[in-house]
Amino acid sequence: MVQKQLIFIVLLMYISLGVKAQEERSFIREGNANFNEADYLMADSMFLKALAINPESIEAQYNLANSKYNQQDYVGAITDYENLIPQLKAKHQKAKAYHNLGNAYLKNQRAEEAIEAFKNALRNNPADEDSRYNLAYAKRMMNKNKQNKSDQKNDQKNDKNQQNKDNKNSQNSKDNKNPNEDQKKEKNDKKGDNSNNNGDKNEQEEGKKEENGQTKDAKEDQQDGKPEEKEGRDQKERSEKKGQEKGDQQVQEPKKIKAISKAQAQQLLKELENNESAVREKMIRSQMEKKPRKKIEKDW
Numbered sequence: 001m002v003q004k005q006l007i008f009i010v011l012l013m014y015i016s017l018g019v020k021a022q023e024e025r026s027f028i029r030e031g032n033a034n035f036n037e038a039d040y041l042m043a044d045s046m047f048l049k050a051l052a053i054n055p056e057s058i059e060a061q062y063n064l065a066n067s068k069y070n071q072q073d074y075v076g077a078i079t080d081y082e083n084l085i086p087q088l089k090a091k092h093q094k095a096k097a098y099h100n101l102g103n104a105y106l107k108n109q110r111a112e113e114a115i116e117a118f119k120n121a122l123r124n125n126p127a128d129e130d131s132r133y134n135l136a137y138a139k140r141m142m143n144k145n146k147q148n149k150s151d152q153k154n155d156q157k158n159d160k161n162q163q164n165k166d167n168k169n170s171q172n173s174k175d176n177k178n179p180n181e182d183q184k185k186e187k188n189d190k191k192g193d194n195s196n197n198n199g200d201k202n203e204q205e206e207g208k209k210e211e212n213g214q215t216k217d218a219k220e221d222q223q224d225g226k227p228e229e230k231e232g233r234d235q236k237e238r239s240e241k242k243g244q245e246k247g248d249q250q251v252q253e254p255k256k257i258k259a260i261s262k263a264q265a266q267q268l269l270k271e272l273e274n275n276e277s278a279v280r281e282k283m284i285r286s287q288m289e290k291k292p293r294k295k296i297e298k299d300w
Helices: 002-036 040-053 058-070 074-087 091-107 111-124 129-176 179-225 227-252 262-290
Strands: none
Touching: 002 040, 002 058, 040 058, 058 074, 058 091, 074 091, 091 111, 091 129, 111 129
16 A cells, blocks of 8 residues: 555656656747747747756756857856766767857957957867867967057157156256256347347337427418418517507597598599508518528418
């Protein structure tokens, strides 16, 4: 009776394991189909479901790492490959896992780790030409990176050396500079300022002279231009004075008004006109004797 119960339990365990294995396989197959169709997100979900049923599923782990690689999640792929490799026993499986791990390192710009991964792939499968080619490529990449780093360091050193040389040259030029040159320069600057000031003074004096000359000429021109006005004013003043004197005399000694004839009046007018013309000619001759004039303005 006890043996029958044990057999029944074992059968149930086998049946449940078979069912789980079938579910695992179905999830893996569906994930592979999604992977081939480049539907990597759906493929990841299927592989994760398979791993939920069997966390030690080599196929599910390997395919999940490949899916991350195709999604350019190189860091996640590297982590999954590194976790998977210690679980592998067959050399051909290790060779494939190391090969993919090397590619993920290359994509992540880690040439040294990629070289080591490809070497491990060749240790497990020496006939793997793809791993051999990728190994040579990774070595060239590493050498190129080293050369670039060395070039950058040399450039930085050269820049620093050049900067130090420039600083030294500038310091030496400052130290070797003759202090007498500065003094001479200051003296020259002062002389230049004094000469400029003297020049300004001379110009101002000349300007004043010119102005004075112009005023004198203007005065002379004014005097030459209208000489009759001055003589006329003098004549007018004299006549006014005479008139006042006569008026005073008339006040002091009043006289009777005498009537004159028409002929006498005409004779007086002629005499006045002759006297006036003579006075004017005399004035003109006296003025011409003083200075020749270009133009004579007449008031009559």
